[in-house]
Amino acid sequence: MVPRSRGWFCPCSCIGGSSDDNQDHHQQQPNENNEYEIRPPPLNRSYMNGVYYPNWLVYKGKTPATLDVDNITHVFYAFVGVHEDGSLRWFDEHADMVKEVDGEQGALAALAKLKRNNPKLKTIVSIGGGTGSKEFPALAASRDAREIFARQVRQFCDRHEIDGVDIDWEHPKDAEQGRNYVKLLQECRNALPEEDYFLTTALPVGQYILKHIDLDAVSKIVNYINLMAYDFTGSWTSVCGNHAQLHSPRGGLQSSYPELKVCATDGVEYVLSRGFPSRKLVLGIPAYARYFPRAEGPGCSTERAGELDYCDIPDQWVENAVVDERAVAAWYVDSGRDKGYITFDVPQTVYMKGRYAAQQALGGLFYWTGTGDKGGELSLVAAGRRGLDSS
Structure with missing residues (x-):
């Protein structure tokens, strides 16, 4: 590896889901044995089983050292922000650089320590996020801002012993933004040579966004696309349903409410159909549930919908969840009606998704978030790894 500059990038202290209406649904369905057409795997195949680590969780005692390093390959540090001029900015400088975390000063130093103790682990800083993307359109439209951004990202990686950057612009909304996104x-790739740095990006499954992006061009630039295959239903949809199903269920509800057909393989098949190599596409897994207190099952009201980390779901709900093996989805109905209908992944569905990813020669799986997982037999991250290892 080429030695990296250790220079800092800024003399001051600053650096820092939606409805898929009117889509076509071209998902690949499994056969009766839940098997898939197997794509030839690339030689010397390796996969990602990566997790996002949100910096704000240091305040809840969930530090980088609590991550399941035995089952993960990559950690995405979320998030660092941007200004429209391309300079980076902190969202929470205290968490990132000041607070004592795992015996280090700041979560970034704790992450670097985790990497030193686990040399095979790859670390990537994620820029933007759902609430930190509004600056991207102006930034990406400016050549000067793009150059500043790329230069500061490289300096950030070098200073904090990070292996690369993840662009989480949510999301390019039209063709012009799509072109600027590629630029x-x-x-970033010009500043971050592929032999030394990772460059990844996060995108949704919805064609209403993907259609604006030249995915073939992106494939020649990035190491991975992280496909956010979740949040298919929530307070923004007219009725509730599975929020992270691999395949579209079949039935009358889907005929009455087409939005309930949205599924992960919509995005997978669309991206691959645009010339994107399967080995660079990573399937997203939610380590959280969406719940609907006024619902007893799919097709009901989304009023008072909420979100719950997987680690906070009672174990018995996970163990007694209904699993739809065809859709590859799970849910539970809270008999006390406090949470109502709850849709989430369980180890069985994540294993099946990992198996699907392996059989389709995808790049692997990622999880939002690693800190949202449970331990032991109920671990989603461990189940995903077993699924990826199964083929």
Whole structure:
């Protein structure tokens, strides 16, 4: 590896889901044995089983050292922000750089320590996020801002012993933004040579976003696309349903409410159909549930919908969840009606998703978030690894 500069990038202290209406649904369905057409795997195949680590969880005692390093390959540090001029900014400088975390000063130093203790682990800083993306359109439209951004990202990686950057712009909304998005990725790659740095990006399954992006061009720039295959239903949809199903269920509800057909393989098949190599596409897993207190099952009201980390779900709900093996989805109905209908992944569904990813020669799985997982036999991250190892 080429030695990296240790220079800092800024003389001051600053650096820092939706409805898929009107889509076509071209998902690949499994056969009766839940098997899939197997794509030839690349030689010397390796996969990602990566997790996002949100910096704000240091305040809840969930530090980088609590991550399941025995089952993960990559950690995405979320998030660092941007200004429209391309300079980076902190969302929470105290968490990132000041607070004592795992015996280090700041969560970034704790992450670097975790990596030193686990040399095979790859670390990536994620820029933007759902509440930190509004600056991207102006930034990406400016050549000067793109150059500043790429330069500061490289300096950030070098200073904090990080292996690369993840662009989480949610999301390019039209063709012009799509073109500028590719330009931004290319500028980052110019500053971050592929032999030394990872460059990844996060995108949704919805064609209403993906259609604006030249995915074939992106494939020549990035190491991975992280496909956010969750949040298919929530307070923004007219009725509730499975929020992270691999395949579209079949039935009358889906005829009455087409939004309930949205599924992970919509995005997988669309991206691959645009010339994107399967080995660079990573399937997202939610380590959280969506719940609907006024619902007793799919097709009911989304009023008072909420979100619950997987680790906070009672174990018995996980163990007694209903699993739809065809859709590859799970749910539970809270008999006390406090949470009502709850849709989430369980180890069985994540194992099946990992198996699907392996059989389709995808790049692997990622999880939002690693800190949302349970331990032991109920671990989603461990189940995903077993699924990826199964083929």
